[in-house]
Amino acid sequence: MTVIASRQDIVEANRRRYEELRTAGQEAKPKALPELTALDAAPILPEAVISREEVPGDWYAIVRLRRGEALRIADPAGQSSVSMIAWREEETSERINCADTVKVQWSAVVSRGRVILSDMGRVMFSLIEDTSGAHDLMVGGSSPASAAAAYGAASRNTQENFTAGAAKVGLGPRDIPPCVTFFATVAVDPAGRFVWNETVKRPGDFVDLRAEMNTIVVLSNCAHPLNPARPSPSRPITLVRYRAPAAMADDPCRTGSAEAARAFAFTDRLYG
Amino acid sequence: MIADSGSSSMSASTAIYVHDIPAERPWSYALKKGQTLRIIDSEGQQAVDALLYCLADPAERYSAQDTLRTQGSAYVELGTRLISNKGRVMARITADSCGRHDTSAGCCSCESNAVRFGEATKYQHACRENFILELSRYGLSKRDIVANLNFFMNVPIDPNGNFAVVDGISAPGNYVDVSMELDVIFVISNCPQVNNPCNGFNPTPIRVMIWDEPKL
Numbered sequence: 001m002t003v004i005a006s007r008q009d010i011v012e013a014n015r016r017r018y019e020e021l022r023t024a025g026q027e028a029k030p031k032a033l034p035e036l037t038a039l040d041a042a043p044i045l046p047e048a049v050i051s052r053e054e055v056p057g058d059w060y061a062i063v064r065l066r067r068g069e070a071l072r073i074a075d076p077a078g079q080s081s082v083s084m085i086a087w088r089e090e091e092t093s094e095r096i097n098c099a100d101t102v103k104v105q106w107s108a109v110v111s112r113g114r115v116i117l118s119d120m121g122r123v124m125f126s127l128i129e130d131t132s133g134a135h136d137l138m139v140g141g142s143s144p145a146s147a148a149a150a151y152g153a154a155s156r157n158t159q160e161n162f163t164a165g166a167a168k169v170g171l172g173p174r175d176i177p178p179c180v181t182f183f184a185t186v187a188v189d190p191a192g193r194f195v196w197n198e199t200v201k202r203p204g205d206f207v208d209l210r211a212e213m214n215t216i217v218v219l220s221n222c223a224h225p226l227n228p229a230r231p232s233p234s235r236p237i238t239l240v241r242y243r244a245p246a247a248m249a250d251d252p253c254r255t256g257s258a259e260a261a262r263a264f265a266f267t268d269r270l271y272g
Numbered sequence: 273m274i275a276d277s278g279s280s281s282m283s284a285s286t287a288i289y290v291h292d293i294p295a296e297r298p299w300s301y302a303l304k305k306g307q308t309l310r311i312i313d314s315e316g317q318q319a320v321d322a323l324l325y326c327l328a329d330p331a332e333r334y335s336a337q338d339t340l341r342t343q344g345s346a347y348v349e350l351g352t353r354l355i356s357n358k359g360r361v362m363a364r365i366t367a368d369s370c371g372r373h374d375t376s377a378g379c380c381s382c383e384s385n386a387v388r389f390g391e392a393t394k395y396q397h398a399c400r401e402n403f404i405l406e407l408s409r410y411g412l413s414k415r416d417i418v419a420n421l422n423f424f425m426n427v428p429i430d431p432n433g434n435f436a437v438v439d440g441i442s443a444p445g446n447y448v449d450v451s452m453e454l455d456v457i458f459v460i461s462n463c464p465q466v467n468n469p470c471n472g473f474n475p476t477p478i479r480v481m482i483w484d485e486p487k488l
Contacts, residue, residue: 010466011473017389018468026434093415099336099378102435104387108376109433119417121383138346138376140337145359159357173331173357178419188429192345225341263387 025106025257033113034252037129039204044072048242057234060161060220062168063241064089065211067271070128070244073219075183077235078203081224083141083158083181085166086116086124089214092171094120098137098178104259108188110135113252115260116180116209122267123260124215126253128244129208134185134200139226141179146225151232158220165218182207184224196226210244210253212267282308282449282483289482295475296464298402300409302327303452303482308366311423311460312447312479317440317472319425319463321379321399323407323417324354324362327455330412332356336375336419346429348373348421354450357418362456367449370442374427377437379403379420380465389467402461410457422463423448425470439469 005013050069055061057080065071073082088094097119102108104117112130115123141158148155162176185200223234247254254264284290292314293299303309311320324334335357340346342355350368353361378384379399386394403417424442429435450458464475 014467014473015469021388022436026436093413095415097378097384099376099419100381100384100387103377103437104384106435107433108429108435117384117387119381119383119414121381121387138337139341140335143338143341143359146341174415176357178335178337187431187433188346189431192347192429194340194344194346259387262391266383266386 021258022106025259029106029257032252032256033111036112036133037131039131039202042129042208044240044242050241050243053239054236055219055221055239056236058156058222058232060165060218061239062165063217063219063239065215065217065241067211067214068244070208070210070242071217072206072208072240072242073182074204074206074238074240076204076238078201078205079229079233079235080221080237081181081184081227081234082237083179083220083222084217085162085177085179086215086217087171087175088118088124089216092175092216094118095175095177096124096180098180102137104263105257108138110137110180113256115253115263117263121263122270123212123263125209125211127207128210128253129206131202132183132200132205132207134183135207136181136184136186136224139181139186139194139224141181141220142222142225147222150225150230155232156222158222161220161222162218169216181224186224186226194226196228198227212264213270284481287481287483291480293460293462293478293480295477296397296462298406298459298461299480300406300457300459301482303456303458305452305455306485308449308451308483308485309458310447310449310481312445312481313370313424313442314444314479315476316442316444316446318442318476318478319440319465319470320423320478321461321463322421322423323403323459325410325412325416325457325459326356326362327457330410330416330457332358332360333416333418334362334421339375346376348375354421361453363450363452365448366451367447370424370446370448372426373448374422374425375419376429377422377425377427379417379461380463385467393467396466397464399461399463399465403459406459406461437468437470440472
């Protein structure tokens, strides 16, 4: 005898699965995350370094990061914030997706052990090292108007940096997605207001992104629009592109949740 | 703050357009500056995904991050100005009988469903399928799909950053009015998601109505 599930049975099964995933995502996962990297930990072996670059305050850089390579973004002065957009090199309609990154991981913030997803259900980057743990995916970078209001007319800003960076790889305004901003300590208070917490930023903060696909990255070294410091606090940042150690079977980014494991499986198929 | 009704001149008899969007389907309309779109959650607990593009130059479009940065808070509600990627006000929320709407969680896609809920859910209809097909009528494509509005979707964010789509709080007949400040292409996907509570696990029809005047 065949048993056909009723509509109500399907609804109940879907609700149960959602609640199980939510419990795992909001309770088990945060406890399993690795600790933040110590400021003096995780030195990069000299022979692993591919290239090194300093980006002045308020400027931008374009980096092509191949699968298996990593990028260290370091803020020696502890005052900068660095906004990032990225595309898959072979198919630039695939790009960083902050909304999916947030909802798949049940967290409005990312930190060491988490991943940044593309809009195609694949992992673009793993946060393999991270001294800060304070990175914003909601507010975005500065605009011409926000920078002018904060620092004076014609101030450099992230939106124009992204426009220029995208143009230099043959892309246009339609290709600029919402960005993630590193070293940006934004929280949401109980009333829903965004709150900036300057005390979390430290000189020497860095984050290491391991590319899980071939990517084109644009980074903008402009102060976060919620940073109250005047004049602009942005200082030079250092970018180090290096060959990342191969991910181990117990790599926390790959194994941290059922969702992450699936996203990695879909990513690996691109290169299988 | 919640408004309980539109302006007195906005009655069903003065609407220039009334349409029921079936469950799971897309819709779009070229709205003129000054016109008001009412989106009605006819049966309750139905998420409505929406994108706006400038009619004159669709490369200028709704920007969730610019909208949130400009207002300094995380939710869309009465009075929220919907800001373009060029910093211009495209539209304003001029009435709202629900209370809170999301613009951080994006739209569902076959690909993100497969990551979130397992590969078996990849072959279910999703908002991004609706958006791709509706946008193709205007010469736009997947690359034009940016972070969208989610009317009637309840996504509380706690101070620790926990983030979840929870049961919709909109009741049958709840509505939101969006008054245009530019000529825009307004695109809706009546969300087909059945794997989370945004639609109460049961997608239902919604109604849209248009008036020629803004709500004051």
